[in-house]
Amino acid sequence: MKVHMQARPLTVSASPKGLSGRTLVPGDKSISHRSLMLASLAHGRTKVYGLLEGEDVLRTADAMRALGATITRDGAVWTIDGRGVGELTEPADVLDMGNSGTAARLLSGILSSHRMNSVMTGDASLRSRPMRRVMDPLSKNGSEFLSREGGRLPMAVRGNGQATPLEYRLPVASAQVKSAVLLAGLNAVGRTVVEEPVATRDHTENMLRHFGVDVDVSVLDAGGRRIELTGPVKLTARDVTVPGDPSSSAFPLVAALLVPGSDLLIENVGLNPLRTGLFTTLLEMGADLTIENERVEGGEPVGDLRARHSKLKGVDVPPERAPSMIDEYPVLAVACAFAEGSSRLRGLEELRVKESDRLAATVSLLNVNGAETEVVGDDLIVRGFQNPLGGGSVTTHMDHRLAMSGIVFGLAAQKPVHIDDTAFIETSFPGFVDLMNGLGADIRA
Known part of the structure; x- marks a missing residue:
């Protein structure tokens, strides 16, 4: 609601x-969002300590529940029983991401490589923000996006369970776009590559490694980075302290x-x-x-x-x-x-x-x-x-x-x-x- x-x-x-x-x-809000998403994609039970319990992160928790993960809270400890990569289930209702652009953009990557249809919306502020920056690269993996004019929410996603791995160079440094492409690559067959002109926050790469994913990072001549992973991958549940x-x-x-x-x-x-x-x-x-x-x-x-x-x-x-x-x-x-x-x-x-x-x-x-x-x-x-x-x-x-x-x-x-x-x-x-x-x-x- x-x-x-x-x-x-x-x-x-x-x-x-x-x-x-x-x-x-x-x-940390960035780490909190990612811990919920990756734990939901992992096999087994993850406990998260110190999770930010702000409205943005609670929206991510609700969205991952709607996609089939079991998420409970006992005091300050959050427990997530994951579904596994490729095993999320189609949501019964619209996913309301509230005010969180981070959650909406990162989740777009996950949804794009799962065989399901979904719709995301948000509050008035989020509905005014552009999503084209993730829609354009992600649509090249075989998924389909339909949004309001200008790439704005509400946005429908027809995911591709046999997604094509992407090789994408970011035109502008953005940790959110980088992360969306990497998350889409978790359920794609083959090598996903992202090049960024300037190094951006690397919480996604760090947390993927924490959950057992082999992520390769190399430094480019101009000071940017090249990040690679090979899918499909299996994430193994591990506890997270935020x-x-x-x-x-x-x-x-x-x-x-x-x-x-x-x-x-x-x-x-x-x-x-x-x-x-x-x-x-x-x-x-x-x-x-x-x-x-x-x-x-x-x-x-x-x-x-x-x-x-x-x-x-x-x-x-x-x-x-x-x-x-x-x-x-x-x-x-x-x-x-x-x-x-x-x-x-x-x-x-x-x-x-x-x-x-x-x-x-x-x-x-x-x-x-x-x-x-x-x-x-x-x-x-x-x-x-x-x-x-x-x-x-x-x-x-x-x-x-x-x-x-x-x-x-x-x-x-x-x-x-x-x-x-x-x-x-x-x-x-x-x-x-x-x-x-x-x-x-x-x-x-």
């Missing part, structure tokens, strides 16, 4: 004493850097090097940011992040860093608004096709609160100053990351900042407002 969220406007005032304490952030989401950690972390008097420790954060572009950038800006207790859990590097209030300076972020921090640009732009000097964030074309046009919405967020910006092609220029005014009303466009970025701005601004709707924060960071208030924030309904 489709859930319609009631709008939750909030007003955020500057935190008077800073943010302090120790905290955890929810499990680390804290580095994208979610970005919001309390940046807030601690901006709010005077802050000293915050965020524990158990995933530190996959293809996800840590924001941390690299903040260090270049002069952030007092350190990593403690580094370790490896479930094949992924993990550590604790300590952030203290810092005087930041402007930065020039190269376009090749975008894949490692694509979801963090709105909150990075907020940090740049509080920095000394100008910052230039390059190569942000991917932001135009997120939950909203995140580039335009980020510019609006900054401008209504007194910051100066300029967009040149796909670059965002932010002219920072140490004490931005605030006092504006942020329009979130049903985008959880814009809502949280607006909250971070308000915690350090001179005047309170109004956020038009924060309901969609629950899709990725359940309990965000309560967590921030517990650390010393002043966020009120």
Whole structure:
């Protein structure tokens, strides 16, 4: 059943004493989606610990149940009894993916190589986002896609149980498209090859190996990667421990850097090097940011992040860093608004096709609160100053990351900042407002 969220406007005032304490952030969303999907395709029983229980991931769980997997939750532990590759069953109803573009695009790959018919839809935001980027390559494996004009949901998929393996070079770096093609290849006979111009987050490759799949990765001359696997494959159930989401950690972390008097420790954060572009950038800006207790859990590097209030300076972020921090640009732009000097964030074309046009919405967020910006092609220029005014009303466009970025701005601004709707924060960071208030924030309904 489709859930319609009631709008939750909030007003955020500057935190008077800073943010302090120790905290955890929810499990990594990318890893959570993939753990449910691959466990459902595996033979045997998988237990998942630390799964993100946000709306996006719960939609993936519902979809995999509808496709025949048995998924149960006992406290914080999720148990999945998988069907096996090629053994998913046709759903009895439309698969509602809510607000999750990741779930819809990755699941498209799985559906395309199973002998079944299915239909996917989502909320108003997801139905406005393009799916052509996965439809075009996947349709070459013998499956058929039918969507609204522009490749938008609702979308029907006629899967091909004898799918042709694909060899595809991504025109633009995208972990979601790469993953969709690889997942389609699990039930195709022969060698599936994906080449990406720039290395993108590799959680799919890591998790496929975790479930017993032989995945070959080679580095291309230009710095991209070539990923290969041979299907059909058999996945063997293995337990998964999900680390804290580095994208979610970005919001309390940046807030601690901006709010005077802050000293915050965020524990158990995933530190996959293809996800840590924001941390690299903040260090270049002069952030007092350190990593403690580094370790490896479930094949992924993990550590604790300590952030203290810092005087930041402007930065020039190269376009090749975008894949490692694509979801963090709105909150990075907020940090740049509080920095000394100008910052230039390059190569942000991917932001135009997120939950909203995140580039335009980020510019609006900054401008209504007194910051100066300029967009040149796909670059965002932010002219920072140490004490931005605030006092504006942020329009979130049903985008959880814009809502949280607006909250971070308000915690350090001179005047309170109004956020038009924060309901969609629950899709990725359940309990965000309560967590921030517990650390010393002043966020009120």
